[in-house]
Amino acid sequence: MARKILDWYILFENHTQCLLLDGLLREAGLRAAIVPTPRALSKSCGVALALQAGDEDAARALVEREKAAVLDFACMERDIDPRRDRYC
């Protein structure tokens, strides 16, 4: 059985906030991925940033320092299964 992995996400009110922070993280050498917001976390904005494991504290510090607009930091168990074969 696969080990349970926790993923950290940064949620936003709109995509502009998301793109802004993505740029800032990149400049700081943190590589986050722009992903569709998992529905379990939020329904507010379509995009979220998925952080790499262990980056959450550095990302938090950066958000505070830059006073970047975010909705929340949230984490959830990874729910990605390439053999689920449920499409949309």
Place this chain on the structure above:
Amino acid sequence: MADYRKMWEDLGMDLETHDLLCEALPQAFGDVYLSQTNRPEGMSYYNFVVSEIHGVRPAELIEAQKKGVKVFGTFCLYVPDEVVFAAGGIATGLCGGSQFWVPAGEKVLPAAVCPLIKASVGARLNRTCPFFSLADIFIGETTCDGKKKAWEILSQDAPVYVMDLPQQKRAKDVAAWADEIRAFLAKTEEVTGNKVTAESLAAAIQLINGKRKALRRLYGFRKLPNPPISGKDCLLISQIAFYDDPTRFTEMTNKLCDELEQRVKDGVGVYGKNDKRLLFTGTPMAIPNWKMHHVAETEGAAVVGEEACTGIRYFDNLVDESQTTLDGMIDALAQRYMKINCACFTPNSARVDDIKRYVKEYHADGVVDINLKFCTLYDVEGYTVEKELKEAGIPVLGLETDYNDEDAAQLRTRIGAFLEMLKA
């Protein structure tokens, strides 16, 4: 994407039903795309566009409409985007690739119609796609019987203009298509209130050629022995090409290609050593139809190309840019578009030549001929395609599918067996 609720409401959309689609997307996208390791960073842009699929771009289109710009919804590769942009309009590809819209389409269409048509009509009628809700006019074409009749049904709900596509490729057919483009040009002028000039058409030809060149550059990486990007990522980019802003799309795709160039230099690839290279051929895979690529690439295949509308056919030939008169440009457009080899033509032997050529160029180990259920044209042509490929010593597997998830296990068995056969 709830931050767009107001916009969707203003479009008269059915928010409750639409929310079911919004709910399904993140998980499906995660399983198919985010499960990949070692993706190029530049895919972030396309992740963004998909995540905001019913948000950012529709909002841009609505902003443009507020300034008087008209949005033309199109369904086929033969409809020349150049003319729409030259008239100051915006063309946006509209094909529906989700089962989500099929039941609504079946309310007005027979069940034995291809899912692409059912989903496209359904998306308009059940008001769950902002693109279908906001388009000022729909441009149909006469590629197949199902579509021809579907336009009549769609036109009961929205303005529809239909281009009459020839069914053969003689000189007089190319001339007839040039005439159709002229008539379409007049229509775009009428809808937009703008005049198409030699200057504006030349600029639009460059714009769309630019998009084709970027895609051509992207697909070039798939020909390499160790492709730096997956087939399903390329499919996603091809799908987005249909509706994204062309200038931005070209810029972002070229940027991604710069990254891919570096990856090639660094020897970074996304496939395993034993993965077999497959060329897909057949019917279109409209967004968010990712099933076949995903099944193949999780069974140990590298999908290195698609001889399909969502694939090589979309960008394969450029429009001649040396023409200076409006008439000359229209003829150049007709010539370029009539080089697309769709199964709606008879005979269509050039398609088999294309497939054989792509097998060589993309170094494919085998071909998978994929047919959307109830597409008579591609289904019938499949016999000849498979026969000729086998005669040329190219392994080929024919598959039929639709937008349902239920056949995934059977597809895995067929593709898996084909890969085992290629490896044996």
Place this chain on the structure above:
Amino acid sequence: MYLGIDMGSTAAKAVLLAADGREVLRREVLPAGWNSADTAAAMRGKLEALGYDLSAAKVVATGYGRVSIPYADAAVTEISCHGRGVSRLFGRDCTVLDIGGQDTKIISLKNGKVRDFRMNDKCAAGTGRFLEVMANTLGVTLEALFGLAEKGGGVRISSLCTVFAESEIVSLAGSGRSREDIAYGVCESIVEKVSALCGRHTADDIYFISGGLCESGYLRRRFAETLKAEVFSAPEARYAGALGAAILASEMEG
């Protein structure tokens, strides 16, 4: 030891090969349960109860439930396994007809290897499921269905769809057609559908029926007449998929 296990949609089959990879120690069949993993565990339990120590056995799984067998070392598709199994059983190049519960496969073998294959479209027409549903509707077993068909004639089931065909035979029965005639129509339907699939397939001189329908002499004869070719089979052909899997297990490295 090498274990091949074929998790089909109607039955689970297993073949256990000795260390030489040739001697068949045991063949087993169990009805497919609701859950492939449970059926696989039951199969393992059954073999172990017979005294076989499977702790060091290499295991290859095939069939539609192949990915849900926790103790398998590898999963290989039915096509490769049936090809391999028939090649061992029959020893000649041929076209394999496997009318499975969910999928019908036409596999052409050349030099013992799968050269090409074709399968039914995704619906149940032309598969074992079709026969099973029709036998149920007639209230007989599959073997009895073939027995009845041999004595019948004159009925054609025109519906390609299993669901429609089912109501078609109900109305045939209502109109007074004998069970023999209806059974004949059902068998003809499958022979026609599968032969059509072969017809689009590269023609081969001889055919071999593997899988669950291998023991019906009637079907074999009707296929031979329709395909105008020799059609072979063997009682062990039911286990061809599992045998192929066991052979592949014996060839695994490490």
